[in-house]
Amino acid sequence: MKKPKVRNGKILFSEYTLGEGVRKALTLSREDILFEIKDSKLKGRGGAGFPVSTKWMLGAAAIAERKYIICNADEGEPGTFKDRVLLVEYPELVFEGMVIAGYAIGAKFGILYLRGEYEYIRKSLQDFLELMRKENLLGKNILGKEGFDFDIKIHLGSSAYVCGEETALIESLEGHRGEARNRPPYPVNTGFRGMPTSVNNVETLSCVPHIILNGGNWFKNFGTEKSTGTKLFSISGDCEKPDVYEWEWGITIAEMLEKVGAKNTKAVQIGGASGICIPKSQFNRKIAYEDIPTGGSIIIFDKNRDMLKILKNFMEFFVEESCGQCTPCRIGNTKLLEGVKMIENEKYTFAYLDKLKDLGKTMQIASKCGLGQSSPNSFISILENFKDEIFYHENGDANGK
């Protein structure tokens, strides 16, 4: 296990004492919590950005004999590792967020779906749950609150990127292949075992105890109009200080690059393999729902990198990770990878590449889940933004190498 580092941040990486959030939450009514979250305008941090209050209010309104809170700790996006840091260094935030969600929605059961690659964290998480049970932050009549029972168990995945999609994750929990379901019905009505289920990202849940303690209005002090609060960024690639950072929404790419000591940067991949690749000319753009939204994966490429090789790496990833149940994604990704190889071997025509870009757009519309809807992003954005490098060898025949 890694030694905890000293981190600094305005919300998630600020001071916090175990139990504070739940203690405060239990003095409030369920409605108060939902309105506080609504006030904060907190959006899902996994990448999709769905308003948390909407999800929770639907969950709270649902009438069922059982309800579930699922924490999605299946971060598989290339270049993302923020949830690992939260789970290792701030488990109290994650679990207390789940307890508060359970209280607000009226659920008694919490499940943390931990990705198979993070099996080595499972033991410390289980120990932490045990500690919380001792402190009566989990179990029956939590902190003396009559009738509020909640407990959490950990379910381990077995390595499948697509299980980060909430309905695929539920399929996996039920012991099936992790294939996305048709939506609607949404999990918030018909989720795990057909019961109302709220699936939230690790980082989203970690924001909740702080919002409850300090109020939704305080949370809105950070970030921008439509993107409130802070965001964790997983920074990797060509820079001096790759790590997880907490910054306010609205930070520009240029500011980010300076903070992490990135030099001679040619391009930045925002949102991992399923995100978009931004060239130097657009480094003044902001990271926010108003401009470039993201789940927080930032991969930096300096001037020596070959963009076509990067694209090939991404497309190979999607070909392997596509679950294969819907045709646009299964065949589409294979065709896009084929296209990349054609460019590599100089066996392409521009007419055919245009067709592939159209295919990409079809995939974005016609794929069943987020995987196929977002996998053409890097293909389209890299071929568009770096066409000079890829097709005209502007750096000379050796392609800058």
Add this chain to the structure above:
Amino acid sequence: MLVFEKTSLAKEIEQLIEKYGNSRSSLLSILQEIQANHRYISDYAQQEIARHLCIQPVEVYSVISFYAFLNSEPKGRNIVRICKTISCDMKNKMSIVKAVERELGIKIGETTSDNKFTIEYTNCLGLCDEGPAMAINERVFTRLTPQTAVENLHKVVG
């Protein structure tokens, strides 16, 4: 498979059913334990699990074939997985792959003749800030050099 191996496997599965229950949602947990203990899930194990859960063996197989960490074919006692996703790739994962391949005398995807190691690629391990990274079974190793990568192989086996 020898008869006594079958008996002990059947017993192991029975114990797992007792531990996790015989509902369909226990399937992944049961498969994970069999995988951890045997490094693969044999046809016989699949049939036994299917019988207990009252589903078709092919349902069990379909789940195994879906997840990268579950295997239906025998593998080495230690599975070495080297991350090939972009951040580790840029940190020169190829030198790690070559060093491990040289040391063990096999290529990616193969198993050593003494059945000690299987090496394979894996997608993002979530250690992009500390690449190049690899996992040996469930343990992870970061900031590798070709030398430390090879040393870790020996450390795990002891």
